[in-house]
Amino acid sequence: MSQGTHCPTQNLAGAACVPTLPSYLFCMSRRSRTLSLSLMALLYAGAGIMHFVKPKVYAKIVPPYLPVPLTLVYVSGVAELAGGLGLLLSATRRPAAWGLILLLLAVFPANVYMARHNDELFRLPAWMVWARLPLQLVLIGWAWQFASPQPRLTGNVAR
Numbered sequence: 001m002s003q004g005t006h007c008p009t010q011n012l013a014g015a016a017c018v019p020t021l022p023s024y025l026f027c028m029s030r031r032s033r034t035l036s037l038s039l040m041a042l043l044y045a046g047a048g049i050m051h052f053v054k055p056k057v058y059a060k061i062v063p064p065y066l067p068v069p070l071t072l073v074y075v076s077g078v079a080e081l082a083g084g085l086g087l088l089l090s091a092t093r094r095p096a097a098w099g100l101i102l103l104l105l106a107v108f109p110a111n112v113y114m115a116r117h118n119d120e121l122f123r124l125p126a127w128m129v130w131a132r133l134p135l136q137l138v139l140i141g142w143a144w145q146f147a148s149p150q151p152r153l154t155g156n157v158a159r
Contacts, residue, residue: 033145036142036145037087037088037093037146038088040084040087040142040143040146041084041085041087041088042084043084044080044081044083044084044087044100045080045081045084045085046084047077047080047084048077048078048079048080048081048082048083048084049077049081050077051073051074051076051077051078051080051081052074052077055070055073055074055077056070058073058076058077059072059073060114060121060122061110061111061113061114061121062110062113063109063110063113066109076103076106076107079099079100079103080100080103082096082099083096083097083099083100083103084096084100086099087100087146093146094146094147094148094149096146097143097144097145097146097147098143098147100139100143101140101143101144101147104136104139104140104143105140108133108136111129111132111133111136112133114129114132115129115130115132115133
């Protein structure tokens with residue numbers, strides 16, 4: 001296993017990585033992992049802040065069957081901000097990533113509502129609002145990389 005690589009199936013010579021577990025969907029060097037983590041933290045912290053800067057925009061996509069839309073916007077904003085910041089500390093990284101996965105699942109109905117009622121709400125290009133739905137799966141997969149325990153590697157054997 002080459003030093004600094006998070007891939008349990010890479011051998012000492014640095015041979016091609018063939019991930020076998022969902023948590024190793026992407027095999028990354030330490031530098032790539034740090035960059036990915038930093039980008040994710042920035043994305044969620046920025047999105048969380050925007051919930052407080054433009055709360056009415058976010059409240060528009062809360063489905064009407066849910067109570068207190070503005071409160072839900074603030075709660076989800078706090079969750080995104082906390083998740084983004086939590087990713088930056090190794091002690092809170094896994095719980096933060098799990099929290100973000102749960103948040104992505106929780107806000108999925110709002111994304112469906114936004115896509116179905118786009119003409120009334122925003123009049124954005126249809127492809128854009130519908131593309132958000134499968135994007136949620138990509139974001140969940142990205143967070144999964146940091147929610148799953150990383151193997152400790154000695155030679156080419158994961159422990």
